Amino acid sequence: MHAALPSVGVIGLGAMGLGIAKTLRSNGFLVHVCDVRAEAAAAFASEGGVACATPAALAAACTVVVSVVVNAAQNEAVLYGADGVAGAAQPGSTYVMCSTVDPNWSIAQETRLNAMGLHYVDAPISGGAAKAASGQMTMMTSAKPQAYAAADAVLNAMAGKVYRLGDQAGAGSKVKIINQLLAGVHIAVAAEAMALGLREGVDAAALYEVITHSAGNSWMFENRMAHVLAADYTPLSAVDIFVKDLGLVLDTARASKFPLPLAATAHQMFMQASTAGYGREDDSAVIKIFPGITLPSAQEATP
Structure with a gap:
């Protein structure tokens, strides 16, 4: 099957990147990979x-390079650093950028x-490690027609839903920023609700069961409060990721004086959580x- 498919490489084998690489492999691609951890x-x-x-060795072998690193600075290093993609890529190759970044960047x-x-394809992703590994994640993309x-x-092999949001970069990252606004607020308020329940002496597992079957539920409550229980x-997604992502949300809004x-x-x-360690x-x-x-201990029953 490999001969009929573009050669593809994945840079960054974290929770999402590894799932993407496995999904591409299961869809018949010969997948080249690169990570700062050689063992990965x-x-x-x-x-x-x-x-x-x-990254340069990967780019020399692939016509499509998928970057699943954390932020803009890491993408800069992957692209333009020593042994970077940009200097080694074949003419006409495509860089698919899956990080959450400032849209202007x-x-x-x-x-x-x-x-x-x-x-270049502006292509932030959402859905978590499990959906990345099953090919069911969401991609918020924008790119020129030639890049698409x-x-x-x-793109179609990587994700269950590939949204095409514009014919140039930026729109994909703007939609991802808005998604992260909601995700971060939902996690924070889910934690607040569970904390109030614990403070009031409500059984945590019972509270989880009731809320996940009531109107107050959200995907983030159901997913993240299971971790707490x-x-x-x-x-799987760290506190510091939301320090970064909500910072990007606020920077984007601040530029247009939007509250x-x-x-x-x-x-x-x-x-506060990050500062506390x-x-x-x-x-x-x-x-x-x-x-x-x-907080619940690991020995307690989980839902």
Whole structure:
């Protein structure tokens, strides 16, 4: 099947990137991978694929490069740093940028890479590690028609829903920023609600059961408060991710003097959790900022 498909590489094998790489492999692509942890790339390659030592080596072998790193700074390093993608990519190759970034930064990268003869797809992602691994995540994309044409097969294989939001970079990142506003506020208010229940002596598992079957439920309450009940703060998405993402939300709104009171409050909650030492824990650890509560322990039953 490989000969009929574009050669594809994935840079960044975190929770989402590894799932994307596995999804592409299961869809018949020969997937090249690169990660700062050489052992992660080697482990993926041992089950089928090619491990590359540098982004440049990956770019030289692939016509579509999917970047699943954390932020704009890491994308800059991947693209333009020593052994970067931009200097080694084949003419006409496409860079698919899946991070949550400032929309203006994304717009600038399209211009810069186009000037180098490369295509660019603004393509933030959502859905979590499980949906990335099953090919059911959501992509919020915007790109020029030529970029879509080059990357179409890869995008459709990666995600269950690929939204095309505009014919140039920026729109995808703007929609992702709005999604992160809601996600961050929902996690913060879910933690607040659970904390109030604990403070008032309500059984945590019973509260979870009732809320998840009532009008007050949200996807974030159901997903993240299950982590709290299990006392499992393994970082599928860390507190510091929302320090960054809600910061981007507020920066975007501030540029047009647009008020975001709930997003600002949620950002302060994640900032407080990070300062208290929970930055690298799961974002549900924002509940730990509330005083006078006893959180469920790992020994207690989970829903």
